[in-house]
Amino acid sequence: MKQKATGDLALIKKINTSIVLEAVLKHAPLSRAQISELTGLNKATVSSLVQDLIDSHLVLEIGPGESSGGRKPVMLLFNGTAGYAVGIDLGVNYIRGLLVDLEGNVIAELERGLKRQDAEFALGQLMDCIERLIREAPGSPYGIVGIGVGVPGIVDDRGTILFAPNLKWREVALQQLLEERFGLPVTIDNEANAGAQGEQKYGAGRGIPNQIYVSVGIGIGTGIVLKKELYKGASGFSGELGHLSIEYDGKPCSCGNRGCWELYASENALLERAAALGHDSLERLLAAAASGDEGVLALFRSIGDYLGAGIANIVNVFNPNVVIIGNRMSLAAEWLEPAIQAAVDRRALPYHRERVRVLFAELREQSAVRGAAYYAISKFFSKIKS
Incomplete structure (x- = not known):
C-alpha cells in the first residue's frame, strides 16, 4: 500500500506541475499568488512547483510586479529560449524550413526550390535543410527538442508517407529515417493539417x-x-x-x-x-x-x-x-x-x-511550416508534463 501511495503522490506532482506550467504559458507574466488563484492550488504547493520549473530552466523570474498593498510580487515568465525546434514544409516543388524557440518565435529560416521529386534526391535536400537549421540554434539547456515535418500526402500513425500523389511517393518511412539520422523526436503529418495547426496557434x-x-x-x-x-x-x-x-x-x-x-x-x-x-x-x-x-x-x-x-x-x-x-x-x-x-x-x-x-x-506561405514546428514543441511539452 505504501508504494502505491508514493506512486500516487508522484503522479499528483506531475499533474500539478503541468497545471502550473500551463498557467505560465497562457498568462505570463504572473506571480506565484496569481498562479494559486488561477489554478486553485495552495500557495506552498505552487511555490515548490515553480521552483522546480525554475531549476528546470523552463520558468524565469523577471523582477517585481505591481503591489496590491503589500510587498511587490516577483513575476514569472516562460523561458522560450530553453530549447529550439525545427519545422519543415516539404512541398512538391520547394522545401521551407524554420528554427523556432519554444514559444514559436522564428530564429532562422530557409527555403529552396525542389527541382526533382524522386525520393532519393528530395530526402537528401530535406536532410541538408534540417542540418543547416540545427547549426543555427543558439546554446540552450534543452538544445533541439524535436523536428516536425508537413508533407503533401497521406501519413500513417508511424510517420510513414503512404501515398503522396503529386510527389509520386508511396511507402516512405520518413519518421524512421529522420529519427535514425538526427536522434531526435520527429512528427510527420499532412501539410494541410500542419497548416491548420499553424493558423490555429499563431494565425x-x-x-x-x-x-x-x-x-x-x-x-x-x-x-x-x-x-x-x-x-x-x-x-x-x-x-x-x-x-x-x-x-x-x-x-x-x-x-x-x-x-x-x-x-x-x-x-x-x-x-x-x-x-x-x-x-x-x-x-x-x-x-x-x-x-x-x-x-x-x-x-x-x-x-x-x-x-x-x-x-x-x-x-x-x-x-x-x-x-x-x-x-x-x-x-x-x-x-x-x-x-x-x-x-x-x-x-x-x-x-x-x-x-x-x-x-x-x-501566415501566408508559412502556415504549414509554423504548424510543423508547433508539433515538435507540443511533443516536447507533453513529455515534460507526463
Whole structure:
C-alpha cells in the first residue's frame, strides 16, 4: 500500500506541475499568488512547483510586479529560449524550413526550390535543410527538442508517407529515417493539417472553434479543426478534400479519380492555363495582375470561381465558423477573393453561408511550416508534463 501511495503522490506532482506550467504559458507574466488563484492550488504547493520549473530552466523570474498593498510580487515568465525546434514544409516543388524557440518565435529560416521529386534526391535536400537549421540554434539547456515535418500526402500513425500523389511517393518511412539520422523526436503529418495547426496557434484561426484550412499549392489539401481539435477521421486520413469530384467525367487525376477539385483550382491548374498567356510562374502572374493585365485577372477570377465551388461544398458539409485559404495561392488573395466569395454566396446553403467567413491565411506561405514546428514543441511539452 505504501508504494502505491508514493506512486500516487508522484503522479499528483506531475499533474500539478503541468497545471502550473500551463498557467505560465497562457498568462505570463504572473506571480506565484496569481498562479494559486488561477489554478486553485495552495500557495506552498505552487511555490515548490515553480521552483522546480525554475531549476528546470523552463520558468524565469523577471523582477517585481505591481503591489496590491503589500510587498511587490516577483513575476514569472516562460523561458522560450530553453530549447529550439525545427519545422519543415516539404512541398512538391520547394522545401521551407524554420528554427523556432519554444514559444514559436522564428530564429532562422530557409527555403529552396525542389527541382526533382524522386525520393532519393528530395530526402537528401530535406536532410541538408534540417542540418543547416540545427547549426543555427543558439546554446540552450534543452538544445533541439524535436523536428516536425508537413508533407503533401497521406501519413500513417508511424510517420510513414503512404501515398503522396503529386510527389509520386508511396511507402516512405520518413519518421524512421529522420529519427535514425538526427536522434531526435520527429512528427510527420499532412501539410494541410500542419497548416491548420499553424493558423490555429499563431494565425487567422486563433480562438476559433470550427475551422477548415484549405492549402492551395500544386495540389489542394485541407486540415479540419472541429471544437478546437484537429479531426483525423477513423483511420487518421481525413482532409483529402482536394480530391472531391467537382466534374463527374472530368480530367483524370494522379490519385486515380476523375474531375478532382485540385485539377481546376490549384496552383498547378493556374499554371497550366497561364502557359497560353506566356506566364510560367505564380510570381509572374502576380506581377501581371498587379499591373492590370486583363487576361491574367480573368484567369484569377476563373480559378477563384472553382475554389469557391469547392469551398461551398465544405461549408455545406461542415458548417464551420471560418474557411482559411493558405499556402502559395494565398499570395493572390487580392485577385481571388471576390470570385471565391461570389461563388460561395451563390452555391452554399443560405443558413450555412450566413455565419461563415472566408479568410486568407495570416501566415501566408508559412502556415504549414509554423504548424510543423508547433508539433515538435507540443511533443516536447507533453513529455515534460507526463
